[in-house]
Amino acid sequence: MRGVLGAALVACALTTALPTAASAESTGVARGSGAGVQRISVAADGTQFDVDSTGGAITTDGRRTVFSSADRVYLRDEPSGQLKQVGSYPIASPALSGDGEYAAYGVRLFRDTKIKLAQWTAGSSIGLDCDALNCSQPSVSGDGRYVANVATIGRPSSSQRIDVWDWHARTKQELAWFAHTAPSRPSISGDGRYVAYQDGEAKDVFLWDRDYGSTSGPIEGPAKEATIVQLSEDGSKVVYLSGSDTYVHDVGSGTARRVPDVKGLAIDPTGTYLLYAPNDPTGPSLVLRDLRTGTDEVVADRPATAGVDAVSAGGRDVVFQSTADDLVPGDTNGKSDVFVRRFS
Structure with a gap:
């Protein structure tokens, strides 16, 4: 590690108030009932949320999800159904650790942007130094220990670097520098060993390996x-x-599989299931493909969007966002909601 955090992490207690919203009966699939669509952006008392993130994220086991609404970050636990506010004022969709204990999100601090790491158990957040x-575009490892992010330099910003923070050890490693600020979108593996990222200006994708300290x-x-x-995680x-x-690039063999005429959105933690949006606007909006068999399952046939970390292991669960009001009964808020499609 080449850098060391110079200041202690700051803990910030968060409130648990829910936003004012329309009320409806709790809707969706009953917990443990198996396959179906469940709306998760709704509280146990029926409070409906106006969602402002892109589809949310889901854990490896499908138990927890994260989304943002009305300047708040919420973690939801299934099958308990508990919903907890863990952060405030995100400027983009929060990222989620594989175990669901941590959510990382960017916040505006005067003219600058910083990253906070919210914890489910503590119900509070810490600021990464x-x-x-x-600092923006966070991606979180499986246990939340490592956070990859982009740091932009200068005012106005003229360059950027990609960092990986080990906030347990309070150390930082710099992976790459770019003389531009085009999006780099780092994505970290579950154990923190690999980070994939792009040179957004040159349109190239790279893979960094911590074990060897090298980039391919x-x-x-x-x-x-x-x-x-x-x-993939x-x-x-x-x-x-x-x-x-x-x-879909196989890291071990160095070969890539082409999936024609679709826009890939996410891959499951095992690298087996690909969530994509067909380029054909007359078909379903979201489809899940089993890369082993080439078979597809429809996730949403109404207009819908999804972000990364949207698929649980084995393709069992997919989290997405939609303005459709007929996916589950009782959706009366007329706003965008977050749903989970459960296949098993």
């Missing part, structure tokens, strides 16, 4: 432009977009 004016890439080859989607697959197609 970002040593740049702006561009993984798509020299003649192709690529945009990163996600690194087990570190075995990197999903990227190129042209109108999606590619």
Whole structure:
């Protein structure tokens, strides 16, 4: 590790008040009832949330989800159904650790952007000691120990670097520097060993390996432009977009599988299931593909969106966002909601 955190992490207690919202009966699939669609952006008392994140994120085992609403970050635990506010004033969709204990999100601090790490058990957040004016685009390891993020330099920002923070040891490692501020979108593996990221200006995707202290890439080859989607939690697959197609890069073999005419959105923690949006607007909006068999299952046939970390292990659960009011009974708020499609 080349850098050391210079200041202690600051703990901030958070309130637990829910936003004022319309009220309805609790809706969706009963806990433990198996397959179906469940709305998760609703409290036990029927309070409905106006969701402002892109689809939320889900844990490896599908037990916990995270989403933001009305300037608050919420973690939901299933099958208990407990909903807890763990953060405030996110500026983008929160990221979630694989075990669901931590959620990372960016906040505005005067003219700067910082990252906070919220904890389910404590119900509070700590501020990562970002040593740049702006830190954003967090990605969290499986147990929440490591956070990959982008630090932009200068005012106005003129360059950026990609960091990995070990907030237990209070150390930082710098992976790459770019003389521009095009999105880098780092994605970290569950054990924190690998980080995939992109050079948003050159349209190249790279993979950093902590064990060897080395970076490989561009993984798509020299003649192709690529945009990163996600690194699977087990570190075995990197999903990227190129042209109108999606590619699933196998880290072990160095080969890539092409999934034509679709936009990849997320991959499950085992690198086996790909969530994508078909480029054909006449079909379903979200589809889950089993990469072993090539078979597809419809996640949503209404307009819907999803972000990274949207699929649990084995493709059992998919979290997404939709304005449709007929996915579950009792959806009366007329706003965007977060849902989980459970396949088993």
